[in-house]
Amino acid sequence: MKFSNLFFAALLCVQQFLSAQNPTYQPEREKIYNLVHTKLNVDFNFAAKTMNGEAWITAKPHFYSSKSITLDAKAMLIHEVKMNQKPLPFSYDDNLKLTIQLPKTYQKDEEFTLYIKYTAQPEKVYQKGSSAITDAKGLYFINPDGLNKNKPKQIWTQGETEASSCWFPTIDAPNQKTTQEIYITVPNEYVTLSNGILVNQTKKGNLRTDYWKMDQKHAPYLFFMGIGEFEIIKDAYKNISVDYYVEKEYAPYAKAIFGLTPEMIGFFESKLGVKYPWAKYSQMVVRDYVSGAMENTTAVVHGDQAYQKPGQLIDENIHENTIAHELFHHWFGNLVTSESWSNLTLNESFANYSEYLWREYKYGKTDAEMHLYEQVSAYKDGQNIDKKLVRFDYADKEDMFDEISYNKGGAILHMLRKYVGDEAFFLGLQTYLTEYQYQATEVHQLRLIFEKITGKDLNWFFNQWYYGAAHPSLEISYDYNTLRKTVTVNVLQLQADTFQFPLAIDIFEGNARKRHQVFVSGKDASFTFPYQTQPNLIQVNADGVLLCDITENKVLNDYIFQLRKADNFEHRREALLQVAKRQEDKNAFDAIVNALDDDAYKIRILALQQIDLINKFAKKDAIQKIMKMANNDPKTLVQAEAIHTLGKLTDPELKPIFLKALESQSYSVLGKALVSMYYVDKPAAIAKSKQLPDEVRQILATPLTRIFIEENDESELPFVAKNVLSGMFLTGDDATKNLFQKAFKQITESNNTEAIQNVVDDMVVKGKQYQQFSFDKVVINLMRTMIQEQQRLNKSNSEKNVTIIKAAMAKLL
Template sequence: MGEEERVATLEQAIEQYKPSPERDFDLLHSDLDIALDLKAQTVLGTAILSLKPYFYPQNTLILDAQDFDVHSVRLLRTDSLELNFRYDSQKLQIYLPQTFTKEDTLRVMIKYTAHPSRNAGNGSAAITDTQGLYFIPSAGDGTEVRQVWTQGETDHNSKWFPTIDAPNERATHALKLRVPDQWTTISNGELVSQTRNADGTRSDYWRMDLPHAPYLVAFAAGDFDRIEDQWEGIPLGYYVEQDYAEGAKKVFGNTPRMLAYFSELLGVKYPWSKYDQVVVRDFVSGAMENTTVSIFMEDLNMTAKEAIDSEFDGIIAHELFHHWFGDYVTTESWSNLPLNEAFANYSEYLWYSFDEGRDAADLHYIGEMESYFYEAEEKQVDLIRFDYEHNEDMFDNHSYAKGGRVLHMLRNYLGDEAFFEGLNFYLTQHALESVEIHDLRLAMEEVSGKDLNWFFDQWFLSSGHPELVVRMDYSEPGNVLVTVSQEQDLESSPLYIIPFELSWYSGGERYSRKFTLDRKVKQFALENKDSVTAVYFDEAKVLLAKKRGSYGQDYYKQQFMESQFGVSRYEALDSLAQYGLSRGIMERSLGDEFWAIRERSLQHFGEAIADAGLEAKVEELAATDPNNGVRATAIDWLVAYGQEDYSSQYMIWVEDSSYYVAGAALEGLLTSSGTGIPKALTAASFEEEGNIRMIVPLADYYTRERVPGKGAWLHEKISETEGQSLYYLIGYYADYFVVMPEEGTMEAVNNLVDLATEATQPYIRLAAFQSLFGFVDEEGVLDKLKKIYGQEADESIKSGEEYFIFPYLDEN
């Protein structure tokens, strides 16, 4: 690199550097009085901010206020002084009448109208919009509003009230909220009072007495039922629409146990006065951890029967854990976002380990690691980074999945006692403060007495991950030699220091030794004494690393048969698939104590299981397995490979309390021939079901058999279905009208166009967009696509080539 190029690179780095927000003023308290104009979808507000210069004397106050009409600004003292200001639609620059010092406290009142929908959009994969406050239309013609809710992360709360919208700010606040009288409101802190107004509205007064970051201010308002719960005198509320009240008791039912577990684990009791959880429509993220009131996407709206198979404990634990890591102790800048999100991600592992056992937690975390590796194919950046373009860029699988895995390695290196004492010290030392990555390192060093610069430098402050090649030499039976080499690109990734474990089994006992790789290539002597034929590198799958080695069928058989770790047996079973499975291995896998291995065997070794004569074992799993997912997969296997007629069992299983089981059995009924009941009659008897696991088998059957007269039913279902269920239904919906155009093709096309252009979730827009390609030969459809997505070449639209689809995704 030449001198000019080097200088240009250094100058660009300086230009791209994102510092922590500078603190000219310290925001102390915000009094917010707002009325929601549901027709205009605006906010009529009065904000009184109490603040003081942070250190240096100040004569100008700059506030974040995005897309407001600012009516007046006044300084409140013994009199009220109107202030001059300049406003550019994003920043409100207020000229103070004199220079104030850090000994002075000011009260500034702003009257305004906020227009949240102006200039919104351009969010991220994690937070898909930047509107800050959302008016959600009712079903039907959509002219009425059924809910209003907020989403302030990262700097979007200044879309509805003026503030210093930075994560290193911290203040108390009060919120007076004017809403229709029949609505329920939920916000931070305590509901102090409710006052009915003469115009049919009601004013609710909420107060938050402990300081927190402005992005965590929130409310939700609408027609919600409240399910009451409590933990150690702390009130808990689960807010859902009335139809889902019974389901919410199950969906959120583990919250008291989570509070108890996390409080004990951290040695810091849940630090807030209450905890509410609200499920809203059309949320722009999975969930958001606003202090004392987490808001969740609509997928958590579940009936009592649907909630039997709820798989949302992970996201519920995630948002709850944020109330320690993110709300109680808050990242000082978005560059340090992993101090919020890595911990919340790791809470999922902690909870699953506590509630379902380590095997389930390990498998969940392997999935998280693979999400990071997938992202790392295109993007490798530091966890703590100061050169991102937009705040939203930080919300990626580095900050979440990689960050959580790094914490898991830190815990494994320090040991549980030091790790959790370190977290206690960190939380206690920095309670109600903002932090950066070095605060975490110093806390862990203070408790453990270990130097951790090397660990934080390579994992938090560098890019990439290790790529390891492991070679085993068994030529000396009593002293296996293990050679490990690092093969990652050292131009972009560090040469890592990697503590790791080697393990082996002898006489039914597990043995292990810990080593440290601190070279590019290093050899380790196991000194195992007893002869062994299989040594396992990182058997428990702790390391965030790509690993390669030369292993054979016998090695994987031994690993599957003897490993104590479910995730290791799971890996071995996958590897054995390339060789073909013996009857003994399949029989063992179908009876494995880890449900995921039983399920995996059924999914991937279907015909081989049949050839091995294990159909009776599969029927047993379908009838009696304690895991509903395994039961459903076993039924799927019987439908696909079963030689016996299971019609009578399907008739019983389709009435099961689990939709997983019932949906699989319905597919069986619509495939088998032994019931004596016409399949069309069977299908019609389930059309009132609203669960996607029952709808999909019906839609698939109607399409496969070209059953006429089902267009109206499908139009109704596509209009009623939301969230992830809608995503799964879209393809089946489109397929029916492709093969049955007389049933209402253009109505289907119009519905898909609406979803492709207006759906909140990008994955739904994509599914609808792709489904439209099935109709391009219909008159007018090509014109609709061109009108919506631009005048691309006809052939590229017809073929759906990636260069046409993906620019659209990038923009949305």
Template sequence: MSALSALGQAPGSSIDVQHYRFAIDLNDADNVIKGQATLTVKFLKRADKFTLDLAKQNSEGKGMLVTALKEHGKAVMFLQDSDKLIINAKGAPGSVHSYRINYQGTPTDGLIISTNQYKHRTFFGDNWATRARNWLPCVDHPADKASVEFLVTTPAHYKVVANGLKVAEKLLPGNKRFTHWRETAKLPTKVMVIGVADFAVANPGNPGDTPVYTYVFPEDKEVGFNSYAVATKILPWFVSKIGPFPYKKLANVQSKTIFGGMENAGAIFYYEKSVNDKGIEALMAHEIAHQWFGDAISEKTWQHVWLSESFATYMANLYLEGTYGPDSLKSRLEDDRKLIFAFEKQYLAPVVDSAFKGPMINMLNTNAYQKGGWVLHMLRRKIGDEAFWKGVCNYYKLYNGSNANTDDLRAVMEKVSGTNLKPFFYQWLRTSGHPQLKISQVYNDAAKTVAIHVNQLQALPYQFTLELLVDGKLYQMNIKGAETILTLSSASAKPDIKVDPNVNLLASFVQ
């Protein structure tokens, strides 16, 4: 896994890749792939050379070996160094150049070449976070987004799925098949993929004129076609809430991804046994939400990965709330709250974790998913449903096809709500931990009143609204300091008090 070096600027920051054209040749005799990548790049500043990401061959013979690199047919000098491809080519600011890279090798990762549970050979791209470099020469960072096309030559018995629309497919001499997919929207490399297998394919519907396809292994055809068809219900719900679907088709694909689901743009890959997963609807909702958040809008740097994962988490929860009622949302929030508190005991850090060190895969943690999702829930409660959804729609309109960070989201939400959200974003996203509240009560028999004391036990106090249900009546307390007291009339010395009855606060409670 790539470590901390990948967290900063895009490694090719002197250039902006405009378009990738990957011609990939696969075979059944061995795991060697032959590639020809044509990159259209725009120079952002004057440079004598620039760098792409590509893992070179290692001592075991795995990795990619570049055999030729040309611009307009003329050889260009280059150097492969570890996972970098250094290209000695000059460019002036604003100039656009096209480079053709011939390479081959056995991928160490990124393109998973293996057999499925039925012992049939498969090929699946699996690029998150910076694993595309193991089989594609690219700028392997979410800040550099480009359109992409895949031209894949395989043995004839395979079907190929990829980003975008299929623009050509034909049989070739030698019992081979050529398939060409093209995506015109700009994508980060983490979601540029191909899937190659003996697929059974269905089209369960075309909601809003967006064709939805199912790709599963033939042995799982019956159950897979049935379970994956729920996508035709999920997709229009998100379109109605967020805005138009960013891509021209949605394929849901049974695969060999190392993740439960991987949000590849317009071609989502799910783990192999997902066709029998009772939670497939929630999983699909998460991955389909990613098409807007993570794919269409991508984080500027990895520290802001919560903008992808938390949005997908909370949007899936909101879909389930809208479909099955508010209790489903409450239940999931309660479960997530427990996960967050347990995770804090292992790793105490803010959601926007600028001090993160370690394998990239460890960024996919409870902070990035559940805690960030909880923050979005509290934001929704703070500014109200109307402003929240308006902000979500505006955020998508503004950053579709580009990148955003946490402050960009805050600015959008401040504008729609007319509220200064800096304190809210700082305490929930840039501060570790959570409010730890002790709730106690003191009864005054003479005055027939009860004083409800709320004490914050953590070092630094948070500011928030706490809901209390006292003998069936809802009260809201504005908590700011270490102790806040609410005094109420009460005929009972021990009124029934339910803390946070609507599950709207990420806090732990002691009574």
């Protein structure tokens, strides 16, 4: 599972976490019975948003003999339960647990098959979602009445964590494994997708039944159905079908979005030493999805944020990491599954780290370091920094889907890899996957694999990183002995618990660098190294592997040297931000200019954002360099930032650069050029803004909003209104939030009924989408503000606008 809109979700659910009930020990689900096989036959009532189902559940006692079985079955109508055509007595506890009395006592490993006829009612499911998975009703009908002409009819499912039992009876626990087959009956115009292979299709009138079969065992939460009008774009890896299910509009771009998938499969196979274990690999993009993506075995589902046009893809495929993430789950999570949500790290931390592995292979070490830095920063900025990676005391299983299980867990795997070495690390993964294939595991089993391979005792590593919390906070100081020509590096741990860890220390003498590997085992450690000439810089955690915070005293010259010579992206980034504070110093300004040539494109972007062109030093030369970047940098995102930086100068002589950029295929370049042009030639920028196709205008909503709001262009308020709420709450950029707050104020005070209608329509959609985070209450308060303002202004359309707003409020109240 890869989640999206985390910033927004975390913002809105802080009080939910704070008010969580007292945590208790959360064990692995007891195995009273083992699932063996699940067979389903389903069809749908679109109008009622229900599913008619028949289930044949084959199970057997795990160890102890038993005469009854309890299945998870949420909010269903249970019509009959039979075995061998004979009715069985059953009870249905709170519409959650279906307990069936068996005709005899069954012994260990003695199989039986139950038949259950039922109706799934997802709209009557009341279990809550989380910040990662925003809903938990299992089965979703999208635009089932077809009233929204801008949205297709679709049906799809979401099983994680325990929502598959909202659409079929099962033992809904991650430590269960079952084979499956599903017969799905739909109108002929729809395609279907499920796990495994499409065996056959049978037409009967205007209906068709698709038969999907999965011969390998996997957990119930990984079951999937997707139904709708999709184009199927065919691809392949060796003899494995790799298909992309997308709406017709995006069919021409499907391979540009997903086309690296076959290469990813080959890379992960090679890296892990384990072949892709399943019969096919399909990916479907759906509307109104409740998360980012989900790794349903052989049938991955993505939210529609995966959809991108060529003008976006030329900048970067923002969904590429997610594609790698969900694919890697097919080894870690699907082939071998965490036995409990407490051990979620065995699924999500590996999938998170796969993003690093892919980027390292495809784009190089620096690119991977940039990604790791952002992942670690998100963890450190999160709300859960003091929580353990393996948690048996969570208040709710949904709380496990956080920056600890994902980001921190990925960083811990990176540390483990560097400690044991690549050969041992990847052999360990291969051994783990091979030994426990089609099984459920806990973290200790992973540890024992690595201990067996390396001969090392790794309890210390797993105890502090998997079963402990937080991370080291280090204070670094240096003692020089000029007579002996030695330097002592002092490492003081400031946090409460003492960590032990390997640490890389680089010592620079002139342009020569020597790396020292040390091991810190105490609260206060010191390491002495010889030198020939006085070191220019000592860089602690030089490889960026250790997850930690570091405090040390460095002067400007240290940071200038670090910006130029540090090996790791994070250290160059740190130095750049420090140097940027001192640009009144010519050496500092020159260092920022030199950073515009850094091989890390995000350093180049940051240098562009930080450079002070009001500075008196070599301003002309710096501008010339930035002009070249605007035209020729190999990364369009850097070109865009260069144009933005030049735009701040509001210099008419730069107009030719902006004119050229207005013809760019890159939407990021085009967006920045529009705003920059606006400040040197308003008519040209406005004319270009209005000439853009609607699909491009939608993508460039933020820069266009900036122009339209500053221009006070009321005719464009309806367009702006469609994007206000997303801009105000779904972005992490304060400048963007402020812009859209200003836009909201302008719409609220306007007489433009179309704009009012558009913004409240968006409010209703977003309010419902994030209802469990009480965002509907935020939206209602905004609507009340709008009503008060309309009544105060009392313009010609005010009464009509108030009626529109009140009607929207009624949909949420």
